[in-house]
Amino acid sequence: MSTRGYGGPVTEPRWLDEKQARAWRGYRRMRALLDLQITRDLAADSGLSDADYDVLSNLSEASPHRLRLTELATTMLWSKSRLSHHLTRMQQRGLVDREECAGDARGSIIVLTGAGLRAIEEAAPHHVASVRRHMIDLLTDEEIAALAALSHRVVAHLTAAP
């Protein structure tokens, strides 16, 4: 029976059991190591950062290779401020460009440049190979299905209105 002085819950917290703790710690460690490795591969193969790749990838999937800044920020789960800063740097490297938005004078349209398109097209095969090598090809079909199912459930939960 525990009593606590700081006004928190009076009941004993539900700690994680052994299996849950293994899953959580494993997830965290995989997340950290996978991030490091994929960032390294991407930089070595293409000279791009994770952030660069995500921006270019999203732009290249848009129909005319251009998106409103806010839309891009929402898709990427980035703040507008962070995206604006990052785009300024990518613009200086010639990977993207800004255009005025017809119909909304406040707006900024982000455009994939030719160099940007070339960069993502050259980077993509290496990146996919890296993702396969360090993760996807290590999993069974059942694990891939389980990962897809559980991650989509967690995403749905976190996306639901608070």
Added chain:
Amino acid sequence: MSTRGYGGPVTEPRWLDEKQARAWRGYRRMRALLDLQITRDLAADSGLSDADYDVLSNLSEASPHRLRLTELATTMLWSKSRLSHHLTRMQQRGLVDREECAGDARGSIIVLTGAGLRAIEEAAPHHVASVRRHMIDLLTDEEIAALAALSHRVVAHLTAAP
């Protein structure tokens, strides 16, 4: 049949199929959203950042609440530089302290202070609740087992000597 000008693989890259892509995109999105939410919860409940929590957690699990800087950095997968910078900031807030290392005059021993111990003890129950709410309690037992198994396999792969 594709030909390429930049000396890369001549074969068509093995893109991800639909199921693999769903798993990968889901994982990436879960990762991003979960990170944001858990960081927010941690800050709101305890005033700690993810990084603070990790440092305090690792120190509190060490036997006499102290660790060599290099050892801590290795465990956390951080660079020594990053850890040193972060510890300087945590030290200014009174959460940790530095001690000289008997037997190795270069060494720095990182010590959990009383305030640091109190901080992690108050933060932990809220943090576990947050982890459960946004992830663990949303998964079936099978999914927990699958996540533990696959993440440990990926970690083992990434930890093996290159």
Added chain:
DNA sequence: GATTGCTTGTTGACATGTCACCAAGCTAGC
């Protein structure tokens, strides 16, 4: 058609992370 309030994108100050380098100390081979 003016007032009021929201949205958009940018900026500057600051927090944090990365990178290359350094001084001091250890260590192994001679």
Added chain:
DNA sequence: GCTAGCTTGGTGACATGTCAACAAGCAATC
């Protein structure tokens, strides 16, 4: 013991991310 090379932890310069504030434009209501 001495020396050559490695390890340790720290530092400064710089890259990146966060946060609050802002100007400009839009929209809705009267």
